[in-house]
Structures are given as structure tokens and as C-alpha cells.
Amino acid sequence: MAEYLAEAIFSGRYQPSDFVPKEVDLATQFSINRSAVRSDLRQLVDAGIIERISGHGSKVRAFESWNILDPQVTEWMTRYAAxxxxxxxxxxxxxxxxxxxxxxxxxxxxxxxxxxxxxxxxxxxxxxxxxxxxxxxxxxxxxxxxxxxxxxxxxxxxxxxxxxxxxxxxxxxxxxxxxxxxxxxxxxxxxxxxxxxxxxxxxxxxxxxxxxxxxxxxxxxxxxxxxxxxxxxxxxxxxx
CATH class of the missing domain: 1.20.120.530 (GntR ligand-binding domain-like)
Structure with a gap:
């Protein structure tokens, strides 16, 4: 799921300030429980790419907040960035x-x-x-x-x-x-x-x-x- 969202964000389908799908929708889409969804979302939070907003969901952060020198982020950038x-x-x-x-x-x-x-x-x-x-x-x-x-x-x-x-x-x-x-x-x-x-x-x-x-x-x-x-x-x- 983290790979799916990374591809969607780096390719531009989700722009800064856009909200990604809610946890319940992601759990249904990927047939996984919500704890697994939270774990994958945590990867994107730790990378500075999204932020969790209580009561609203997860929003894509501005580009300057992304940890682009993080090895995981640079890998996503190389693989998915349009x-x-x-x-x-x-x-x-x-x-x-x-x-x-x-x-x-x-x-x-x-x-x-x-x-x-x-x-x-x-x-x-x-x-x-x-x-x-x-x-x-x-x-x-x-x-x-x-x-x-x-x-x-x-x-x-x-x-x-x-x-x-x-x-x-x-x-x-x-x-x-x-x-x-x-x-x-x-x-x-x-x-x-x-x-x-x-x-x-x-x-x-x-x-x-x-x-x-x-x-x-x-x-x-x-x-x-x-x-x-x-x-x-x-x-x-x-x-x-």
C-alpha cells in the first residue's frame, strides 16, 4: 500500500494539500486490516511526504517538507516521479x-x-x-x-x-x-x-x-x- 501511495504522489496524481484515501477505504481496497494500513502510512509520515490530521485523514505535504535525501524517498523518486x-x-x-x-x-x-x-x-x-x-x-x-x-x-x-x-x-x-x-x-x-x-x-x-x-x-x-x-x-x- 505504501508503494501504491508513493507512486500516486510522486507521479502527481495526488498533489500537495490533497488528501489520500481514508484508512477504511485503503483497508478495503488492499484487503488488509487498519493496523497494517497505519503501518504503511507511517512510512510516508516518517518520510515527510504526508501528515496525519486528526479527524480528517492524511494530507500530502508541500515538496519542501519531503525528506528527499532519505534512501526510501530517493528510491521512490527514481522509480515513480513524473x-x-x-x-x-x-x-x-x-x-x-x-x-x-x-x-x-x-x-x-x-x-x-x-x-x-x-x-x-x-x-x-x-x-x-x-x-x-x-x-x-x-x-x-x-x-x-x-x-x-x-x-x-x-x-x-x-x-x-x-x-x-x-x-x-x-x-x-x-x-x-x-x-x-x-x-x-x-x-x-x-x-x-x-x-x-x-x-x-x-x-x-x-x-x-x-x-x-x-x-x-x-x-x-x-x-x-x-x-x-x-x-x-x-x-x-x-x-x-
Missing amino acids: PNPDIQREILAFRLDVEPYVAMTAARRATARDLVAIEEAFDGMAREMQNQLGNKRLHSDYDIAFHVAIFKATRNIVWSQLSHILRPAISLLIESSNESATDPEASLERHRQLMEAIRARAPEEAFRAAQAVLAGTADALGIRPGDAILGSAWAPPPAL
Whole structure:
């Protein structure tokens, strides 16, 4: 039942402020007792997705209340989320505020092995794009691996672990933007410039290149990133 409601909420059938079916109706629909219904609803409550309102039922909470870094929530997001501009905008704004710094740090600290991992992911992206029979899902997998490799190239255990937690959220944007991109060659070139800036140990260039990659993602998705740094005059901090 929790899976059913998660799919209905993440796909947009239930929107924030909507009430999900009452316990008695869910118990009848799934042929389970009400204690089992409450147990499944508790999963969604603990994930910040719904709230129980005494005497009224269970209501979907606003997106910003969802615990999107909870492993269960990220799994639901990856499996069930329909293209949702509000969720996409929040994820993109976060990535715009974080990933330029990650790229800049990677340019300072990446090891030879890190550079190989980034290059192998990029080569996979290029190969799948050039292959007329290429698999779009496989291309997206290489794209995701490219960004995860940059997180790991910071040589910081927190960023490295965070890349695994963020992977579903990053995947959600990458898969959607790759499907809607009108100029995949330009996107590939932006990724190449980011890779080259990291390989050249050029932190400021890496910072700008990461911004350009994410600007392309925003354009492909047709969304504004909100209050992130895209389009501002904000500059990377000076090299230490």
C-alpha cells in the first residue's frame, strides 16, 4: 500500500494539500486490516511526504517538507516521479549552488585515477551519442557516472558519500534533460570543457564550466533555477 501511495504522489496524481484515501477505504481496497494500513502510512509520515490530521485523514505535504535525501524517498523518486517542474527546480537550484564548488575542488585535488574515471564516463557518453543505435538510458548512465566521478575527485569522504545519496536526484534531472535536449552535441562539449578544466588543474575554469553544464540542463528542461547562482555576476572565490 505504501508503494501504491508513493507512486500516486510522486507521479502527481495526488498533489500537495490533497488528501489520500481514508484508512477504511485503503483497508478495503488492499484487503488488509487498519493496523497494517497505519503501518504503511507511517512510512510516508516518517518520510515527510504526508501528515496525519486528526479527524480528517492524511494530507500530502508541500515538496519542501519531503525528506528527499532519505534512501526510501530517493528510491521512490527514481522509480515513480513524473517530470515535476517544482521538484526539478529545487534539485537544479541545489546543484547550481553546490556542483561548481565540487568541480573547483576536484580541479585542485583529483588523482590520476579520478581523472581516468571522469574520462571513461565522458567517453561512454560520447560513444552512445555517436552511435545511431545508441541507448539513451545508457547515455544517461554514463552522464550520471561523470558527475558522480567529479564528486569523488574532491578526495573528501563527505562529498564522496553524498554523491551516492544525491545520485537519484541527479539521475532525475539528467534523464529528463537528455530526453528533451535539442542540441546534444553542445551538451557533450560543455561536459568536455568541464573535464578538461579539471584535468588542467584550473579551479576557476572548472567552476564556470560546471555552471555552463547546469545552465544547459536548465535550458533543456525549460525551467528557471530559482534563487541559485545561474545568470548572476557571482564569481568563484580566488584560489588559495
